[in-house]
Structures are given as C-alpha cells and as structure tokens.
Amino acid sequence: MTYETIEVAALSPVIGAEVSGVDLAQPLGNQMYAEIHDALMTHQVIFFRDQELTLDQHKAFGRLFGELHIHPAAPGPEGHPEILVIHADENSKHVAGNVWHTDVSADEEPPMGSILHLHEAPKVGGDTMFASMYAAYDALSDTMKDFLGGLSACHESEHVHSRGYVSRGGKLRDGENAYPSAVHPIVRTHPVTGRKGIYVNSGFTTRIEGLAAGESRALLDFLFEHIATPEFQCRFNWQSNSVAFWDNRCVQHRSVWDYHPHVRSGHRVTVKGDRPV
Amino acid sequence: MQYETIKVNPLSPTIGAEISGVNLAKPLGNQTFAEIHKALMTHQVIFFRDQVMDWDQHKVFGRRFGELHVHPTAPSPEGHPEILTIRGDAKSKQVAGQTWHTDVSCDEEPPMGSILHLHEVPEIGGDTIFASMYAAYDGLSDTMKAFLNGLQAWHESEHVHGKRYGHKGGMRDGKEILFPKALHPIVRTHPDTGRKCLYVNRNFTTRIEGLAPAESKALLGFLYQHIETPEFHCRFNWRANSVAFWDNRCAQHRALWDYFPQTRHGYRVTVQGDRPA
Secondary structure, eight states: OOOSSSEEEESSSSSOEEEESOOTTSOOOHHHHHHHHHHHHHHSEEEEOSOOOOHHHHHHHHHTTSOBOOOSSOOOSTTOTTEEEEEEOTTOSSOTTOSSBOTTTTSSSOOSEEEEEEEEOOSSOOOEEEEEHHHHHHTSOHHHHHHHHTOEEEEEOHHHHHHHTGGGTOOOGGGOOSOOEEEEESEEEOTTTOOEEEOOOTTTEEEETTSOHHHHHHHHHHHHHHHTOGGGEEEEOOOTTEEEEEETTTEEEEEOOOOTTSOEEEEEEEEOOOOOO | OOOSSSEEEESSSSSOEEEESOOTTSOOOHHHHHHHHHHHHHHSEEEEOSOOOOHHHHHHHHHTTSOBOOOSSOOOOTTOTTEEEEEEOTTOSSOTTOSSBOTTTTSSSOOSEEEEEEEEOOSSOOOEEEEEHHHHHHTSOHHHHHHHHTOEEEEEOHHHHHHHHOOOSSOBTTBOOOSOEEEEESEEEOTTTOOEEEOOOTTTEEEETTSOHHHHHHHHHHHHHHHTOGGGEEEEOOOTTOEEEEETTTEEEEEOOOOTTSOEEEEEEEEOOOOOO
16 A cells, blocks of 8 residues: 555554554645545554644544544533543543443444544553454354354443443433444444454443354353454554544454553544444 | 663553663673662563674573573574574464463473563564563452462463474483473462462463362453453564563563564573462
C-alpha cells in the first residue's frame, strides 16, 4: 500500500498502525480522506498523536465516515448526544470496556467504527488492547469455520448498560423503552474488504441460537478464549491528545485499568454501521 | 525510588521498565550494579536498548547476579553450555516460549532470572508479554489466597522439552539427568522482596498435589486464565540489540510468534536460583 499524503507505521504485523502527517481538526482533502480510510481497512485500527479537537471538530471528522451513532444508554454532554464521555478517576468503581468487546453489538445495526480522543491520559498505564477478528477467524480449523458459518448468536445489552448508565438516572435513546438486543451471524463478512471475521464478544454475546445451553456456553467460552490470543493483538499506549479509530466490524478491544487512582478522560464519537451478514 | 547512575522509565504501573545510561558490555561499578538490581526487584523485568555484547560479555553480566544455569535439554553453542539459543525463522515449526511460563520451573531450584539479548528482530512483531505474579496474587480474594497458600503443584518438563529437544541422555554437567520435575508451592515468597506471588504456569505445571484430577484441572485452569489478565502485563517491543532481564521468581512471560517467516534470533543467559518457598 502506497500512501502519498500520510505516513503509516504498523504496530504489529496483524493489526494496528500509527498514522502521521494529518491534523484531524482541519477539513481533510479527498485524497487524504481516502488514504486514512485505506489505512483503516488495512490495519483495522489506526492511531493519531497530538490531535487537539473540539467536540464539533471531533464530530466533523466522524461524519466523513458516515452518520453518527447515539449510544442507547449513555447520555452525552449538553447539546452533543453523539458524544460518549469516557472518564475514570480515583472515584471510579469500574471503567468502560474492561472486557473484550466490540461497541454496542446489541444494536440491530451496530456501529462501523469508533473514534476515541483522550485529552488526559495517565502518565503510565491505561493502554487499550485491540484484537483482529480476521486473524481470529483465519486461525480456526476448516471444520470449525464451516460449523460457525451456519450459526447466529444473541447479543444483549441490559446486563451491561443497566449497571453503568441508566442506574445513574439516564434515559434510553430516542424514547426507546427496551435495552437493545439483536441476533447476528457468528461469522460476519466485512462489507468493504470482503474478509470474514468472528463476531461474538464476551461483553454482549449471551448465547448461540439453536444450541443447548451447555453447548452454547462451551463454544462461546472457547471463542472468547481464542479471541484473546496475543498473536491477534496490538497494545496501544495513549498520550494526551492521542486518537484511536477502530473498525468495530473486524476488531475487538479491551481497556486496561491499571492506573487507579489516576485520571483517564476523553470523548468518543461513534459512526453508524449496517446489519452484520 | 532514587537512581543516580541509571535512568528508569516504567512501561506500565505494574511491571516492566526501560533502563538507560548503562553499557552492559563494560564492567559495572557497584553503584550501577546495585541500582540495576533494585530496578529489577521493583519492576520485575527490565529492558536495555542498543547493547552490543558477545557471549563472554553476556555471561559476565549474568554472573554479577549469580552462578549461571545450564539448560537441562537445549543444545548450546560449542564451548558455551550456559548460552541458550533463541531462534525463529522461515523453517520454524514452533518457537520457544509461546505459552505463558517461567523458565525451567521443572528444576528443583529454578533460575532466578533470565537475560535475553536479541541480535536480529523482525521489522514488526515478535514482542514479548510479561506478567507480574505479585499482581496476580494480590488480585485474588482472601479466601482463595488462604486456600492456595497450603497447596503445592508438580512442574514437569518431558511434555515440553521432549518434543523440541529430544532426550539425549547425560545432558547436564555430564550427569544422567532425565527430564526434571519438581514439586513447588503454588504461592511462593520472593526471597529478596518478601512479597508473595503465584508460582504455577501453563507450560510446566501439570497438577496440584492432594487434589482430585478434576479439582486440580479446574483450579489450574482458573489460575492460568487469571494470570492472563491484561492489568498484570506489559508488552515489550524488541529492536536489534535490545536486552530483557526478567525475574523468574515473580514474572511470567510469553513470546509472540506473529512474524513468520521472518527471523528473530538471539541468546539467553540464565542465572541460577533457589528452591521456591
């Protein structure tokens, strides 16, 4: 892949690349936009350093990739429903994303991507790990690939979001009165790259359709453990004003909470996606 | 922690630090030696960059920390039985250390530390992950800690080393040594720091003494998974002539093999330790 307007340095052979030579606060030219998109499709998660972004600039960058998603249960700052606040400090009892997951997979049409901007990162710690679901799928036996290719799984959100968000007095998005849940194929084909990836995650996936409870649990346990294989991963070390942009259709991530009582704070903009097939 | 002769830069709040300001090929002054030792005790694994060392210099550095260990079964370069060759390349069917482990825990007196010097690294990939067994122990409930403190486990090597090295007989010090195995406490107290840490690993530990097989399997399975918690980890990105020095008594590690068919090549010197207690 040749890039003319940006520089792209891979973090691992499998997933992740740092992109330099771009100021995300400014409007992007078509060529630069296309190259950032190419880098995201190739590396599945891309990182930018030293980006100063207002909420409006953050949203404008996100809108280049699609309409913005509104989280079902987490209210945004006043006037910015598309902004998800990510914040942990000495008072935190838990932090967001501390298990392997892809964002909001319980939606019927889960987000294609998420763009996280941290304005405050701990001096040491608070990394995020990313795992390639292409690599996870490719490493399965052919027999297992065939079996999983015919199965779907249920993704639910009440057990995840009722604790963290609505119990703090928030309301569900757009007057919805039920936590989202959806059935998605276990193996999904990426709509842009055409590559297959595993699409179950330990955050939201609760059971496999058509299997007995014990069978479903055993197979999901295997998949959750398989997905956590280090060869499929990269680990990103944040600085203040770093940005990570991941493709939720082929990537899972997990935040590392090793920095208590320090502060880690930022905003996420989430881009809408389509129904997994 | 004050250092006067070296600089110490932590990789994570829990484990790992990069040391600068020292040339390991030269004799170390007592103050520099003491500070490197203190950094190792504090951070459990320490890293050095741009170190050009031959085998003799590598061994001299290792001997500052104790007598050198001779691997029970791995072949070594002619005239250097204390040198362990680490190599992955286009012909490799497997690589060393791809399962979470502490080195040679099947010995009655397993090594206190290992010093790995890589001469050739892939352009991208080939990282090593390190896990703090202090953090893993501290992360258990008091009830589980109390239970584990009374237990011992078997560490065996034939299933690990038999495949890779074969049994040549009379392998160490000219003595007939079969594949070693040993019974060690599950919770060991570090002889220098006095801190408690978990001392079972997926590679060598086969069963818990005094438990039924199913009980042992369930408890070991839990512990292996617990040890893999990312909050206990750091991930080190090698360059040519990087050195990692880990304390096998309180750190486990796992090599990533994500760089096939590229070459990753270097040598390890291993420092003898005492019987876990």
